[in-house]
Amino acid sequence: MVLQYQIPGNDFSSAGEASSNFKTVLKKLGLPSQTIRRVAIAMYEAEINTVIHGGGGECKAEVNGDRIRITFCDHGPGIQDVNLAMQAGYSTASEKIRELGFGAGMGLPNIQKYADDLQIDTEIGKGTTLVLTVNL
Ligand SMILES: Nc1ncnc2c1ncn2[C@@H]1O[C@H](COP(=O)(O)OP(=O)(O)OP(=O)(O)O)[C@@H](O)[C@H]1O
Ligand SMILES: [Mg+2]
Numbered sequence: 001m002v003l004q005y006q007i008p009g010n011d012f013s014s015a016g017e018a019s020s021n022f023k024t025v026l027k028k029l030g031l032p033s034q035t036i037r038r039v040a041i042a043m044y045e046a047e048i049n050t051v052i053h054g055g056g057g058e059c060k061a062e063v064n065g066d067r068i069r070i071t072f073c074d075h076g077p078g079i080q081d082v083n084l085a086m087q088a089g090y091s092t093a094s095e096k097i098r099e100l101g102f103g104a105g106m107g108l109p110n111i112q113k114y115a116d117d118l119q120i121d122t123e124i125g126k127g128t129t130l131v132l133t134v135n136l
Helices: 017-028 033-052 095-099 107-114
Strands: 002-008 056-063 067-074 117-123 127-135
Touching: 002 017, 002 033, 017 033, 017 056, 033 056, 033 067, 033 107, 033 127, 107 117, 107 127
Parallel strands: none
Antiparallel strands: 002 056, 056 067, 067 127, 117 127
């Protein structure tokens, strides 16, 4: 099964809709609640990053026999230093974004924690593709 979502950039009214929709789909499939929880947290963080940092993009969520794989693709500024971005507490979020409750610098570390695999492909000025995998 493959689902596609459009992630609007800088739009906080609909931010989180893709992860919320996919969570409902996984529940209907009857997957273990622990698995659904891990996918939902990791997917939400990647979705919010696409909204805030990536200027929006596309998301593809796939379920097959042995894994769930979710790809986020944006054409935003890219990530300067991925190792630095992966560190807990590192954030380039603006004051305005922090006032909205984001910018703790915990999104990528949490994706790393809850997903079985995380791949980030990024190019400055071109964009970022993030692929997270949760094994079933
Ligand atoms: N899609 C992206 N495009 C460009 N930069 C990104 C992207 N995703 C993450 N980053 C960069 O990596 C940093 C760390 O991301 P992370 O999700 O860990 O923290 P955050 O989004 O700043 O805060 P939080 O997720 O806790 O609200 C971001 O501040 C940003 O600089
Ligand atoms: Mg984040």
